[in-house]
Amino acid sequence: MQISVGCISKTFCKPSVSQNLSQFSQKSNPLLQKLPLFSKCATPNTFCTRAGADDGQRRVTTAMPKKDSAERIKMIDTSSPRGTRDFLPPDMRLRNWLFGHFRAVSESYGFEEIDAPVLESEELFVRKAGEEITQQLYNFEDKGGRKVALRPEITPSLARLVLQSGKALPLPAKWFAIGQCWRYERMTRGRRREHYQWNMDIIGCQGITAEVELLSAITTFFTNVGITSEDVGIKVNNRKVLQAVLEKYETPPEKFAPVCVVVDKLEKLPREKIVAELSDLGLAEETVEGLLNSLTLSTLEELADIVGEDNEAYMELQQLFALAEAYGFKDWLVFDASVVRGLAYYTGTVFEGFDRAGTLRAICGGGRYDALLAAFGGESKPMVGFGFGDAVIVELLKDKGLLPSPPHSVEDVVVVLGDDQQRLNASGLVTRLRQSGRKVDFILEDKKMKWVLKHSDRVSAERLIIVGDREWQEGNVRVKMLEAREEMDVPIAEIC
């Protein structure tokens, strides 16, 4: 591509003055240097001077709008707010890798993506069952006096969307979401205040087939990232077991959710504390004992012995395991009557992914929540779903040596060796390469070849294309194939 420049190039040859942009007194400022051309990098060779990055020294520069250069502005706190994370490029590539797997599995199962605001009305999350999630709500009053909260979970927003859609929503709907969730603890224990959560939910399907489809998706995700059923299991239970026990002791139905919330703390608190909390809820000693005994069941046969083979919870669990076997993921599942999950709204099947080594918190969790829409005053619809955070899975992958370090990768690095005319020539070439679909990192300054080679390696480039005076005059550019360590002249018109 030939580019006509005419008289423009002479403009480029005039020296350009440096970046003293909001500092007016350039003429009197001794720090100010005349810098040649437009293509000089202000901080050359930074790549090679990693040492001393944290020496805390700050220079007052010409760009600062102040009269006295001895006055130093106090450096802002460069950390992200307490309990939150920044995502620099390597972190972001990892996040994209993880979310890419979440998304790929969801799409492989025919699910559609949704999202809702990270800031919602507080009423969506306030429940009376004593859950940790509502106690740690990141809520505040907005300037209009409205009570709002940074969402602690996605499910209530999803339920809101279902109610909003009304009968226009074709059912069953299969939705997934990946979104940031927040919590606020007054006493922080190094715990984070935000995480990202992957959700998959099926709305309008009451059969156990929906649960199995979700469990299958979770195991597919694990398999896709290299985790096996020897590393991870999924504990499965059905809250109707607990419900049957409470019914047997004629416990009022409104105790169901708070009891589940207490039972969920079984592994975290001593037994006496659990007993005390259950008593506080008004449960008789006999009920508490019957309840705690029922949590020790570990086979479906034991369950059938107690509740009978025509018990609903037993039948659903039987069906679930039979279907899981047919899908081919039964080896991931473990029946565990002590698992009830800590969210108030689950009503049937509940499940929880765990590492078999037993060192990590739950990896994911979910269940059936057929009563949530009704609790919001809407028409009831069967719903089942799970939440899968981005924290524990990364710990697990790290432990197992399965966490990748996806590199930044461009296809071509294009560098100019020559004058401004060569930069103009190269600009047209770069445009053409990008239009043909190449990912091109165009070096925007005059850099030494040593730097360029190091940089090309850092960005995992396939080719380094050098636009130089001699080659251009011969109608060529110089191309280095970086992995093969070959280089050749290629006609400008042929490169693509």
Place this chain on the structure above:
Amino acid sequence: MQISVGCISKTFCKPSVSQNLSQFSQKSNPLLQKLPLFSKCATPNTFCTRAGADDGQRRVTTAMPKKDSAERIKMIDTSSPRGTRDFLPPDMRLRNWLFGHFRAVSESYGFEEIDAPVLESEELFVRKAGEEITQQLYNFEDKGGRKVALRPEITPSLARLVLQSGKALPLPAKWFAIGQCWRYERMTRGRRREHYQWNMDIIGCQGITAEVELLSAITTFFTNVGITSEDVGIKVNNRKVLQAVLEKYETPPEKFAPVCVVVDKLEKLPREKIVAELSDLGLAEETVEGLLNSLTLSTLEELADIVGEDNEAYMELQQLFALAEAYGFKDWLVFDASVVRGLAYYTGTVFEGFDRAGTLRAICGGGRYDALLAAFGGESKPMVGFGFGDAVIVELLKDKGLLPSPPHSVEDVVVVLGDDQQRLNASGLVTRLRQSGRKVDFILEDKKMKWVLKHSDRVSAERLIIVGDREWQEGNVRVKMLEAREEMDVPIAEIC
């Protein structure tokens, strides 16, 4: 794939009771119906009954944890909080389409993605220049008394990351981000409180080449979504013009940013109001007049006549246009001395995408902000970037008939026609299809074929695979190729 079931299937034949999950008094509840099998959909044919979706009727269902079914719970507000948006599947597909274009262009230019928390320390955004963006800050005090804000823009977070990285950051760095930004207005005029913004920034490169690279990326984005330089232009200016004028009148340097903020309102406010605001800043009448006159320049020649050909702003603009021509996008650019942008921190080149029809607000905007790190107390580094919101571009695309409606698309719909044994058979088949990379929507309930065909059309499926008793016994499944309207029996082992 043959699946052994043995005695399990008899379990499936027992009727399962319905979802009365947190309602304990099932035996006495007349609404409760016995529902057969696990694969019944609770709300059949909802797809066909769109009418009456908004009739406001709410039924109290068996799933509600209350004693008296006449008690109705007031429906929650199902709208998203004021000024925010929900993303139902069609909206989300559109958002993913748009963000996909943002991401593809950024990667085509060799940029790396970053992110920072949507909630930041307020100090990051508080500036004294009178900008609208800081006046409308969505800030509040957290429970620990820290002043925080939902970010109104991404640039200050990006600057924080640069400071945090220190010398470990290879320069120049080319970063992009796509993130949600917030504002709070007391008097809302139907304006939204959140939008998503695409940012591209180059850190550590002071030459005009960086500006041109960014402008090129913007025009590539426009081109990729079908917008031409006849639809959209980019106004370009350099704040050093204004700086030179202020210097000429010996205006103190600290007035520079507030003056820019006032000048940015030129199109929104009457001239008298602008004059008054400039006077309020302490500018003499003569200065105001000289300033306002300088904003009327519309060619580089006029600019050179006034400031001279060796003026820095003039030279940079000259270089910018020459490089834009070499890249091949000069026809998108317009020199306009009245464009200064409303952010305090710009110091050199500024630019703004606009629709040539003149009906919309600015589509995107950016510029050079070499002084921002210094204002945060850090070591100065040249920086240039732009923000590109997701609102105006969608309006423009809609106006031009360029807004797509990406369909939900799965590859296979798999449906079971038969008993529970067929569902088990189908489950294994579905697993196999997904493992081979197919996107499979597995129908989880017993549905009529009419519904299934309509559904397959809605999800743009390629194939409908029917797992039925007769075909399975013959070792086949029935496959409908939906577009070609062909159907055939395919051996189970061969389908993939």
